[in-house]
Amino acid sequence: GDSVTQMEGPVTLSEEAFLTINCTYTATGYPSLFWYVQYPGEGLQLLLKATKADDKGSNKGFEATYRKETTSFHLEKGSVQVSDSAVYFCALRALSSGNTPLVFGKGTRLSVIA
Amino acid sequence: GAVVSQHPSRVICKSGTSVKIECRSLDFQATTMFWYRQFPKQSLMLMATSNEGSKATYEQGVEKDKFLINHASLTLSTLTVTSAHPEDSSFYICSARGSGGEAYNEQFFGPGTRLTVL
Numbered sequence: 001g002d003s004v005t006q007m008e009g010p011v012t013l014s015e016e017a018f019l020t021i022n023c024t025y026t027a028t029g030y031p032s033l034f035w036y037v038q039y040p041g042e043g044l045q046l047l048l049k050a051t052k053a054d055d056k057g058s059n060k061g062f063e064a065t066y067r068k069e070t071t072s073f074h075l076e077k078g079s080v081q082v083s084d085s086a087v088y089f090c091a092l093r094a095l096s097s098g099n100t101p102l103v104f105g106k107g108t109r110l111s112v113i114a
Numbered sequence: 115g116a117v118v119s120q121h122p123s124r125v126i127c128k129s130g131t132s133v134k135i136e137c138r139s140l141d142f143q144a145t146t147m148f149w150y151r152q153f154p155k156q157s158l159m160l161m162a163t164s165n166e167g168s169k170a171t172y173e174q175g176v177e178k179d180k181f182l183i184n185h186a187s188l189t190l191s192t193l194t195v196t197s198a199h200p201e202d203s204s205f206y207i208c209s210a211r212g213s214g215g216e217a218y219n220e221q222f223f224g225p226g227t228r229l230t231v232l
Contacts, residue, residue, distance in 0.1 A: 036223075043118070043207065044158075044223040089157065093221075099163055099171075101148050102209075102221055106157040 002027040006090045006105035013080055013112050021075040021108050023064075023090035031092040033057075033066055033073040034102065038087045047075075047088070080112045116142045118210050120224035127198055128232055135193045135227045137208030143188040144210035148221070149181075152205040164191055188213070198231045205229075 006023040013019060025031065032051045036044040048057030053068035062077045073090060090105040117140040127133050137147060146165050150158040162178075164170035164185035172178045180202075182194040191210075195202055207226045 041225075043120075043225040044209075046220065046222075099146055099165065101160050101163055103160075104157045106155075 002031065002092060002094050002103045004090050004092055004103055004105035006088075006108055008106070008108065009087075010109040010111055013110070015082055015112055015114050016079045017112075019075070019077040019080045019084075019110070021088055021090075021110070023073045023075065023105060025071050025073065025090075025092050027071075027092055027094050029094060030068075031094045033064070034091040034093070035062070035064055035073070035075050036089040036091060036104075038089065038107070040086070044089065080110070082112045082114055085110055085112045116210075116212060116220070116222045118144075118208065118222045118224040120206075120208055120227050122227060123225060124228045124230075126230045126232065129199050130197055132194055132196045133198055133229060135195075135206055135208075135229075137191045137193070137210065137224050139189045139210040139212070139222070142210075142212040142222075144191075145188065145213040146211040147185055147191040148209040148211075149183060149191075149193050150207045150209065152207055152226070158207060161193075195229065198229070200231045203229055203231045 003026045034049045035047040037047045038044050048059040050057040050066035056065045064075045087107045087109045089107045091102040119138045121136045149161045152158050161176045162170040162172045170183035185191040208224045209221050211221050
């Protein structure tokens, strides 16, 4: 079945460091890919998404490019801030119908220290 | 923006009792709602998918008689954990997908409910 594998954390970085969180997927067809973020004590929020190969999703300085050839959707940010500390989830949705749920990776906890 | 609320945010109950968790889409109509369970240091596990007015579709391994899901309106779904036991302690998260507007075909998440069964 469909699955998402993302790097295990926790990841601890100093402020202004470069961030990469790796994510690879297995799916039939051409899934849509997502990154969600969960701040402490809050629900999941959509961070960015890409719906087809070579699309780049971006938001709040974060970027991820849909790479079909490597089945990857790595999350990057050039300069992290303390406020970026959260758990990041990579996810896919195989079909666009209303009943198709998101399939999540295990999440990567990011801690940014000043 | 599209907001999903959950109530309660935390609940502690005795073993053998039932607990109801409400999930509401506050400013959009949700034709489909999903219930997830999140274990510590693990990902979100999909429990069931429900469409308004229909019976929920449960994932393999999820007991439908234990986790009762009702999606009676386009803005409300409930999850009832019946005869709860300590192993049911977990973080339960609902998600709603909208039928139109900003929420169309996007999945929005509630803040979650921490259930502790003593």
